[in-house]
Amino acid sequence: MNRITTITATLALASLAATIGATPASAGGGDDDRVIRTGSCSAGADWKLKVKTDDGRLEVEGEIDSNVAGQQWRWTIRHNGSVSDRGTATTTARSGSFEVERKIVDLAGTDAVAFRAVRDGQVCRGVVNY
Template sequence: MTTTTHRSRTALAPLALVTIGLVGAGTTAASAHSDDDDRVIVTGACSAGADWKLKVKTDDGRLEVEGEIDSNTVGQQWRWAIRHNGSVSDRGSATTTGRSGSFSIERQVVDLAGTDRVVFRAVHDGQTCRGVVNY
């Protein structure tokens, strides 16, 4: 399974300042990519074939968080949650749609002082997807 991380900043600080951690089914590696904004994108494989993506970026003094699941199967019901620094920021359910059999959710959370830990987790019929960004 492959996990990729895309990191970009207008003024690039050392990558060590933004640690990207991934915990999940077989997630083993991460790589970084930089371009022209302050967004972090982390991707990986779920425990049974679906793929996940977690994006975090600043937006008007807050953090914009987007989680996406792509299972290539239309009509699947997934339960999802976003945790921010250990507390549940939001949770819900979503159904995969479109030709790609995917869904995405977008939320804003407070940009706290120091490092913010954002976790996106989604579950469907025993399959688990989980991504973590320390921003």
């Protein structure tokens, strides 16, 4: 390889590396802006809270997994301290879990999204600042 070929190949590789490094993360996946938090509840169950953007809104998914089917839980989604939605859900037979999905307004600045579920004194609570 002569010197000009070596320099040309080096510049081409540097250009390719710069292009790959400049590609936005969302170009490949679509869920790259998702924030997921998980934790344990007060008496054995686990919670998961996911928040991501979707068509200018925030998609919120709250999940409780107790590994026990047929349990009824009361749940609440709060957005910046205000109740966005609430309801009840029952864990399903196969997984012993339930999931709640809602879309909420994406306010200017940081959005504090909280998911809370309660059953027989057991409390599950997760927060995502998005």
